[in-house]
Amino acid sequence: MSRFLTIVLKEIKDNFRDRRTMLSALVFGPLFGPVIFAGVISLTLNQATGKAQKPLPLAVVGAEHAPSLVTYLGQQDTDLELLDVDADTAIGLVRDGEKEMVLLIDDSYGESWNAATPARVSLVLDGSDQSTSRQARRARGYINGWSRQVGAMRLVARGIDPNVARAINIDEIDTSTPSGRAGLVLGVLSYFLLFSMLAGGMYLAIDTTAGERERGSLEPLLTLPVTRTALLLGKLAATCFFMSLSLAIALVALAAALGYVPLQRLGMSVEFGPAQVVTAFLFMVPFTLIGASLMTVVASFTKSFKEAQSYVTFAMLAPTLPIMVAAVMNLKSTAAWMAVPSMSQHLLMLDLIKGEPLNLTYVAISVGSTLGLGVLFAAIAVMFYRREKLLM
């Protein structure tokens, strides 16, 4: 036991002194992740929710031809601007980007109106701009609304039930609730946390095999009267320590960064204070054993530190796969999903961030299955560490 501690403490001291490694493991990974996350998410949120809430800006040419339509549009969520220019000028304004959209009301509007034939209006817009297309859909919706209303009145005036003209009525049921969309957004968040955690232990995991071999310190180490199992477990423990440290820093950084993300716009009240940081740390920390063992196993196959780095970086993607599945399929916490490590941490994280009470049975299943797989991976890591080929 004292040997085990000796190894752990030595690895921790050794690593803390390597400034470059520490900088990447404890600063860049855990800090920059949440900061970039917060920045990107706020930007996306502002774009997605910003435009829909503003009144639709709409310039109208020839308003005098259709006073009732203009009055109707003015009652909708629009910001009308009546222009006194001819059609060509109006088209020019849109082309030059001075106006986003112009509604042209034809001179013949009044005539057609009186004759009860379809009256002509044109919507001038630049369809290559995505946000304009969205705005155009709104404008079209308002105009169609007016058209339907008037049409129905005309039918009634002729003694016909307006519903006769309607063969089908489509109802759209949009299931993308604000918090559902947020689920996708927050999926990225667990990914960041997991990634920071793994990055924190990557250097040490590689150093355990490929690194020590390259430096030539592995062979002297193996001449010590300590079993290889004890050596490896000591190093794994040190790796887990650094991963936990990274995780803790990332969580604190996240708590700080979330304050700047306007998540309430998605209808979510996010409370991520010290209590949530501690809770999240507790249910995520068991994952360090899986991560550390996985990275150590992968690194033990490689010949050099550089080679190990590229393979381990690749292996770091594996634990993020279940998260992606969960995020894309919008999975909810169930006892069965709790048996899947990394997915269970992700789902618990979602519950935590949505302010839902954590199901303790779920947490227990998650911790149990994660530690179980971790022990299995650690056993594999020990097995590989005991091979003679380790030295070659």
Add this chain to the structure above:
Amino acid sequence: MIEVRNIAKSFGKVKAVSDVSFSAPDGRITGLLGPNGAGKSTTLRVLYTAIQPDQGSASVDGIDVSRDPLEVRRRLGALPHGAGLYNQLTARENIAYFAAMHGVEKSERGDRVQRMIDLLEIHDFADRRTKGFSQGQKIKVALARALVHGPRNVILDEPTNGLDVMATRSLRHIIRKLREDGCCVLFSSHVMQEVAALCDEIVIVANGRVSMAGTTDAIRQKTGCDDLEDAFVRAIGRTEAAA
């Protein structure tokens, strides 16, 4: 006391050691001499239990390397090829780490480490991180690390590689001191002069076999060469012709 009996070891299809036997008695310096790739390092690796022999057996103080590797390691001070220090630790910390791993009591550890620093005369850089040390400095620290638990058997794999004249001389001085203390010293080299200058017993290895063994004089006699270098060439030539 180190004994090796008919060990053989292959790595895949490559036969690193075919048949090596010798013994290295206490209070004497035994040199394992041979060209590069002869199987010296593999033999030493079997002795310090980094690898297991496919055939044959080896023992340290009568303890079989396969049966009780931990006890063998306790009785050994081994300096594998190259120094392999931890760059971020100071020389003193490197030595203390090994002392702790060898189970030297904490109360005793400081003194032990200091004694090693005195013995190897590394005071000037004992408290500097080993990153950037010269090869000579590294080897000295590595040797201090290997000897800190006071082993009665010492194995050194090409310790003089990359050392300058002064460093080599001081290393020889230390090895002789170990002999005076009654230790069994086994060291490998591909430099004939090195072995001639230091060893009481010589084991010449070529192509994974012992081609000749004995005291320096005995080898001169057997080959009929006065010059040890000629004797070496002849001894190796014999196995190479046979292989």
